[in-house]
């Protein structure tokens with residue numbers, strides 16, 4: 127029998143945080159021990175409407191939470207600024223972070239990587255917990271070896287704070303590992319409306335669509351003489367992320383450093 131993993135969720139009222147609570151409720155090896163939510167300090171989670179009725183306390187202040195409750199893992203599903211501070215604080219308290227929050231800068235990721243190593247604490251930062259999205263990124267990396275001309279179109283709901291998405295940035299980074307730096311399009315092309323050609327990462331273009339009705343979708347389009355290859359993934363429901371969150375919570379207990387991307391935890 128495996129030991130129960132004691133979990134704190136930050137952002138429990140959010141689209142992802144509430145889904146994570148529903149996942150934890152179903153899993154015998156995960157135990158929710160507290161939540162962090164800046165708006166409901168001191169309440170019990172069971173007092174909030176529409177969420178699983180866990181009898182755990184909500185803390186607005188992360189330090190107070192970590193000083194009051196013994197936990198193994200912090201699952202952070204908040205906002206870029208808050209998520210970064212939470213991850214850093216968790217490491218300082220000896221609690222392993224599993225971070226779905228996107229929008230961290232490269233400098234923040236480097237700092238957290240160093241801190242996790244210094245503390246010898248497992249940390250998972252995964253821009254996308256859906257296994258299909260991880261495969262889409264891996265397939266894109268494979269294709270980029272043969273097709274250096276590539277554009278990424280990511281489409282999300284219109285409540286998303288960061289653009290481009292964490293998944294699009296991670297995809298471009300994986301492609302960068304195998305693609306020689308190349309400026310795409312016509313050398314003399316000019317935008318007549320600013321932003322028309324999208325964001326630029328090492329010559330690759332990334333386009334961010336935000337519309338009501340969307341959840342999380344991405345197409346990676348490769349172009350070559352006489353052919354195109356499109357690799358596409360859609361999350362229609364946030365349940366698609368939950369097997370990845372569960373895997374990350376279990377695996378982070380076995381790690382002593384930071385891993386960036388769920389692909390590092392899959393066989």
Ligand SMILES: NC(=O)C1=CN([C@@H]2O[C@H](COP(=O)(O)OP(=O)(O)OC[C@H]3O[C@@H](n4cnc5c(N)ncnc54)[C@H](OP(=O)(O)O)[C@@H]3O)[C@@H](O)[C@H]2O)C=CC1
Nearest residue numbers: 137139140141142162163164203204226227228253254255
């Ligand atoms: N890795 C992955 O697979 C996925 C990652 N994400 C990422 O997860 C993050 C959350 O996404 P989503 O659930 O859609 O966003 P939501 O806006 O639905 O949820 C974020 C929650 O965090 C809360 N929050 C804000 N500040 C604090 C704080 N200081 N302490 C505790 N809670 C706080 C918000 O409360 P309030 O609104 O009241 O301020 C809100 O309830 C985003 O960064 C998103 O990109 C999303 C989907 C999949």
Ligand SMILES: O=C(O)C1=N[C@H](C(=O)O)C[C@H](O)C1
Nearest residue numbers: 228253254286291292293342
């Ligand atoms: O905000 C979202 O919804 C999502 N965020 C992640 C990202 O930025 O890539 C993962 C997924 O795309 C959903």
